[in-house]
Amino acid sequence: MLEIKNLHVKLEEEEKQILKGVDLTVEAGKVHAIMGPNGSGKSTLSYVLSGRDGYEVTEGSATLEGEDLLEMEPEERAAAGVFLAFQYPVEIPGVGNMTFLRTAVNAQRKARGEDELSAADFLKEVRAKAKSLKIDADMLKRPVNVGFSGGEKKRNEILQMAMLEPKMCILDETDSGLDVDAMKLVAEGVNALRDEGRGFLVITHYQRLLDHIKPDVVHIMADGRIVKTGGPELALEVENNGYADILAEVN
């Protein structure tokens, strides 16, 4: 599904290399987790995959089902099936959450040559999905993320993901700022979307999210590279011993 080869990325504005040769393949139906200390390049990887400005790819490639992601605009990547759940979801005053969702869903359908969802069908679907994430009607009406609590913002991200049904879901520290109950709710939302055709890349600092979203593969990222790959037990190792041991081992 997602294939990243030898990806080198630097900041556009300064000569700072952030990713120094990332190799990673996420197969359809699998959940891959990336863990790593602060500043290792995890968030940068998520931004580069979704097409945010400010980064320059100096070497390597990233493809989704063989299509070159790096050549696409952010909206084209979205239509191709990439979804990034933001670490810090953006507040957009003046744009209703519902309007935003509907515009996004229909823009993607249009880009894929599908018919737009009718207002009634859209409403039915969004209500059902919102309900399972405990998002009430008021939250749907309010401007996007404005005045939402940390937990509400993250649930809203998962709602968008559920509505857009992407092929490749990238979750950037979706657990940050969540209490245990909120984390469970978000994890349930993610797990409901797991299926054979969909890949997940879950970026997190902590093992605890992975208790709820069970990964198939765990990668440790440090200094712009994947330095170790293993099964779910690798996350437990990090939880118990921190990153120091692993980093010492690979160095």
Add this chain to the structure above:
Amino acid sequence: MALPEVKQTATEARLATLTMPEAGCTRAAREDALARVLEMGLPGRRDEYWKYTRPDTLISAEQPHAALFHSDEPLLFGNLDRLKIVFIDGVFSAEDSDDLELEGVNIDRIEDICCKDIHWAKELYGVLESRGQSPVQRPLAALNTAFAADGVAIHVTGKPTKPISLIYRHASETSDAMLHHIIRVESGAEVTVLENGPAASRFNKCIEIDIADGGTLHHVRAQGRDHERRAATHMFTRLGQESVYKSFTLTVNGILTRNEQVIELTGDDAIAHVAGACVGDGDFHHDDTVFVTHDAVNCESRQVFKKVLRNGATGVFQGKILVKEGAQKTDGYQISQSLLLDDDSQFLAKPELEIYADDVACSHGSTSGAIDETALFYLRSRGVSVKDATNMLTLAFLAEAVDEIEDEELAEAIVNRLEGWLSRHI
């Protein structure tokens, strides 16, 4: 004091092109207004109040030119049940207008207020304009009082069931029109007044509004979209106790627009809200000049102005809140913001507060900024195209001003106009 020679010459040249209407009982008010024009002179480039907007083409003796705007979009307020009063190039058209009959309101042409002996009108014409000349001079309004050839007197005594809709059609590419309306809202009465259309190649319009205790006036206006049209408008509003005035203006296109709102809160517990949204491209120049005077206790005033500018367009905001001695418990708010869609456009703002009472809450703010890149990326990452995302964020920026319109149907009509502009320009 003698006028500077340049100003004297320009004023005389303009006056030479104008003829004062005969109109019996407004004659004295017109002569007084002409005397004010002669004393002040028409605005010139050196006048502080015209620092950001060049008045030359608003006062020039030459015939103005403006091509007509053509669009396939549905007529603004087209589906709305309203009483239509139509002016073509500044001249009342009985043929295109509805019968001026509506319960709760009396409507007459200014030229008829004498023969019909309409006292309130005779006593209002030119009075608020004259009061509004201090502390800041507004010569174009005095010029209007003196020479406006047409207009209506609207006397609101009840609560008419539908809005009064003033429609200004532009037919000749060289029309130069002046209209002067007067409105009196009686105690406890309530009305909605709509205005739309470019009116003329060059348009000078003045409205004097007197709202008695407990009266309410809603005003929604959409200025015409002819690219080369020029307009200088004044609204002078006096509010009595517990009265309400809410005004919203949409400006789309127009090479030069100067909208002045002069508001005087003279009765306790009165409320005045003025708002505006404008979108402009290229040589668009738009100036909102507002002066709110608080002269009573516990009044509320609110100014919300939003401008979207691109391709070298210019926006101006001069807004002042004056709180007189004794106007305690005043709540004054003022915000002016621009969204600059490129580096060539500019927004010039002069927010002012002048306060002589010690128990008031007044605030003002002014900002200029570009589209929020983070928000743009967020929308795009969900599959929304750059164009649609920019449009969404632009409409969102304008929403705070449009939200000032209480009537949802009117607000929707305004949003449709804005969407039309966005689809043509972004």
